[in-house]
Amino acid sequence: MTPKLLQRRRERIDELADAGDAGVSLAKDALRRMRANPVAITGAIIVALFVVLAILAPFLAPKDPRTQYAELKNQLTPESIPGPMPGFLLGSDQYGYDLFSRLLVGAQQTLIVGVLATLIGVAVGCTLGGLAGAFGGWVDTALMRFTDILLSFPSILLAISVAALFAETNQWTVIIAVSMVAIPVFARLLRGAMLAQRHSDHVLAATALGVRRRTVVFRHILPNALTPVIVQATLTLATSIIDAAALSFLGLGDPDPSRAEWGLMLAESQQFIEVKPELAFLPAAAIIIVALGFTLLGESLREALDPKKRR
Amino acid sequence: MLRFIVRRLLQAIPTLIVLSILIFAWLRALPGGPATAMLGDRWTPEREAQLNAALGLDQPIWVQYWKFLGRAITGDFGNSTVTGLPVIEEIGRGFTATVELSFFAMVVAIGLGIPLGYLAARYRGRLLDNLTVVSTLIGVAVPVFFLGFLAKWVFSSQLGILPPSGRQDVEINSTSVTGFVTLDGLLTREFDATIDGLVHLLMPALVLATIPMAVIVRITRASVLDVLDEDFVRTAESKGLGTATIRRRHVLRNALLPVSTTIGLQTGLLLAGAVLTEKVFVWGGLGSLLAEAIELKDYPRLQALILLAAVVYVVVNLLVDISYAIIDPRVRVGR
Numbered sequence: 001m002t003p004k005l006l007q008r009r010r011e012r013i014d015e016l017a018d019a020g021d022a023g024v025s026l027a028k029d030a031l032r033r034m035r036a037n038p039v040a041i042t043g044a045i046i047v048a049l050f051v052v053l054a055i056l057a058p059f060l061a062p063k064d065p066r067t068q069y070a071e072l073k074n075q076l077t078p079e080s081i082p083g084p085m086p087g088f089l090l091g092s093d094q095y096g097y098d099l100f101s102r103l104l105v106g107a108q109q110t111l112i113v114g115v116l117a118t119l120i121g122v123a124v125g126c127t128l129g130g131l132a133g134a135f136g137g138w139v140d141t142a143l144m145r146f147t148d149i150l151l152s153f154p155s156i157l158l159a160i161s162v163a164a165l166f167a168e169t170n171q172w173t174v175i176i177a178v179s180m181v182a183i184p185v186f187a188r189l190l191r192g193a194m195l196a197q198r199h200s201d202h203v204l205a206a207t208a209l210g211v212r213r214r215t216v217v218f219r220h221i222l223p224n225a226l227t228p229v230i231v232q233a234t235l236t237l238a239t240s241i242i243d244a245a246a247l248s249f250l251g252l253g254d255p256d257p258s259r260a261e262w263g264l265m266l267a268e269s270q271q272f273i274e275v276k277p278e279l280a281f282l283p284a285a286a287i288i289i290v291a292l293g294f295t296l297l298g299e300s301l302r303e304a305l306d307p308k309k310r311r
Numbered sequence: 312m313l314r315f316i317v318r319r320l321l322q323a324i325p326t327l328i329v330l331s332i333l334i335f336a337w338l339r340a341l342p343g344g345p346a347t348a349m350l351g352d353r354w355t356p357e358r359e360a361q362l363n364a365a366l367g368l369d370q371p372i373w374v375q376y377w378k379f380l381g382r383a384i385t386g387d388f389g390n391s392t393v394t395g396l397p398v399i400e401e402i403g404r405g406f407t408a409t410v411e412l413s414f415f416a417m418v419v420a421i422g423l424g425i426p427l428g429y430l431a432a433r434y435r436g437r438l439l440d441n442l443t444v445v446s447t448l449i450g451v452a453v454p455v456f457f458l459g460f461l462a463k464w465v466f467s468s469q470l471g472i473l474p475p476s477g478r479q480d481v482e483i484n485s486t487s488v489t490g491f492v493t494l495d496g497l498l499t500r501e502f503d504a505t506i507d508g509l510v511h512l513l514m515p516a517l518v519l520a521t522i523p524m525a526v527i528v529r530i531t532r533a534s535v536l537d538v539l540d541e542d543f544v545r546t547a548e549s550k551g552l553g554t555a556t557i558r559r560r561h562v563l564r565n566a567l568l569p570v571s572t573t574i575g576l577q578t579g580l581l582l583a584g585a586v587l588t589e590k591v592f593v594w595g596g597l598g599s600l601l602a603e604a605i606e607l608k609d610y611p612r613l614q615a616l617i618l619l620a621a622v623v624y625v626v627v628n629l630l631v632d633i634s635y636a637i638i639d640p641r642v643r644v645g646r
Contacts, residue, residue: 006628008569008572008576009576149326149329149330149333152326152330152621152624152625152628153621153624154579154580154582154583154584154620154621154624155580155583156583156584156586156587157583157617157620157621160583160586160601160605160617161337161617164605164613165337165340167347238452242452242454245454245456245457246454246455246456246587249454249456249587249590250586250587250590250602250605250606251605251606252605263454266454266457267456270456270457270460273460273464273468274464274468277464280457280460284453284454284457284461287452287454287457288449288452288453288454291451291452292448292449292452295448295451295452296448299448
């Protein structure tokens with residue numbers, strides 16, 4: 001594969017993989033440092049609020065987000081979209097839905113897309129990486145060659161290529177396309193972390209005691225190799241939400257207007273920015289804040305787990 | 312040195328072959344085959360058979376791949392199903408637009424990114440550093456296309472000081488020499504055309520530059536901080552060298568090594584990033600062509616552009632490796 005740069009990208013992932021090396025005390029130590037870090041706290045608060053909001057959204061929304069209200073729809077003209085009025089806190093969107101309720105429920109849809117895309121990335125990536133790390137040899141070589149090819153695609157282009165394959169796009173094609181970007185990263189990451197664990201003393205001890213290979217892998221290697229995966233998953237949640245919005249903008253998103261998802265709301269409201277700027281600004285602000293929250297949390301986790309900074 | 316370059320070139324060949332197979336297979340992985348997808352609502356069995364024959368899809372798969380590869384090397388990607396023009400001709404026209412935009416975006420990203428990253432590291436933990444770090448994090452969290460629309464809304468609709476889209480004002484009648492609007496103006500001494508081109512470039516270039524700039528700032532900052540901890544910097548200090556000399560000759564020079572890698576990587580990514588920016592500003596380059604091909608399901612054009620972007624990415628990586636070996640002799644020997 002393309003040598004030096006790919007190697008850099010690999011090294012970055014492998015470096016992170018080493019972070020989990022120091023075991024339980026590191027986790028405790030990391031948590032202590034996270035608590036003292038204002039960046040980490042800000043990130044954690046944003047993420048917690050977002051998750052709570054996403055779960056409670058259907059109960060909090062004053063109106064049904066999937067109903068086009070006649071009193072809103074009647075007032076829609078090419079030049080004006082109704083603003084706040086009694087019962088509709090932020091007024092209408094371009095279709096006659098209640099904007100406020102859609103923003104609330106949008107948190108849920110956005111969380112679903114982000115979490116599912118990340119979960120698929122983690123599940124498939126970790127299966128590949130886990131197999132490579134557990135078996136080594138030709139399994140390792142073959143699987144890593146495969147991930148290297150995926151890594152040598154610019155990430156957005158990979159998502160576009162996958163999304164363009166589907167004759168009709170919907171929520172699931174978006175999730176699959178976005179998760180494809182994450183798969184090679186997680187595969188490399190877990191493999192690296194497992195290789196680092198393999199040569200550690202406790203694994204050697206377990207093997208010497210005659211513990212079966214399967215038990216060694218599942219009980220001794222995997223649990224200790226999962227830390228960097230958690231860090232990367234936090235960061236992937238942020239990029240997944242942004243990538244999904246980009247796909248919507250290119251016309252590769254979920255075309256169903258009754259589904260309130262921030263990326264879709266943002267992409268579809270661009271042409272109404274002159275008429276009612278909030279239609280674009282509010283979902284954009286929501287995406288930026290949430291993406292920032294996950295990034296802050298992920299980056300401070302990474303920093304807290306970095307053994308180099310522990311000294 | 313020559314041996315290193317030859318070895319790297321040879322290593323890139325399998326990558327390119329695998330890429331070509333993937334992209335060849337990609338079109339054939341479309342549900343119902345590319346003909347069905349392209350015809351859409353106009354699908355009839357006869358039309359599908361006709362289109363399959365026209366695209367050579369009725370031949371055995373390895374024959375198809377061989378022909379695809381042969382044509383791809385000579386630049387023949389078939390005709391666009393939207394315009395009917397050869398795809399390569401469309402790409403040729405869009406190429407200069409995208410190169411010009413990417414060039415200015417990279418100038419901005421490097422020109423602002425390296426000094427900012429360096430200053431942030433030098434004043435670590437101070438206000439400037441914190442502001443820089445926070446803005447790079449925000450820069451990556453903002454969807455690029457929204458940033459474009461926001462800029463357009465503020466500077467074109469509200470303030471009316473910058474043109475909302477396109478590369479050139481309709482009233483400018485400059486002679487085209489190279490296809491690069493700004494360069495043509497200089498060559499033909501039509502300076503108003505150059506200025507007009509730059510005015511049109513300002514917003515799109517800044518928007519396209521945000522992500523590479525954020526990444527360059529972060530890498531520069533981290534790299535300078537690493538180098539400041541090195542023994543040779545302490546040695547330089549203890550032998551009484553002036554701070555300015557140490558910064559220039561020892562810190563900056565060594566810190567820029569990883570930065571150069573990042574710059575290369577980000578340049579390779581620009582073509583992919585240009586899709587969103589060019590769509591917002593109706594730029595008419597490769598990104599616009601790609602966005603249009605997605606909307607209209609123009610698969611020959613889409614295939615050619617994805618292949619092009621991937622090849623550019625691989626080639627840029629290769630160039631970075633070679634330049635890296637020139638800057639840093641340790642790379643040549645290999646670890």
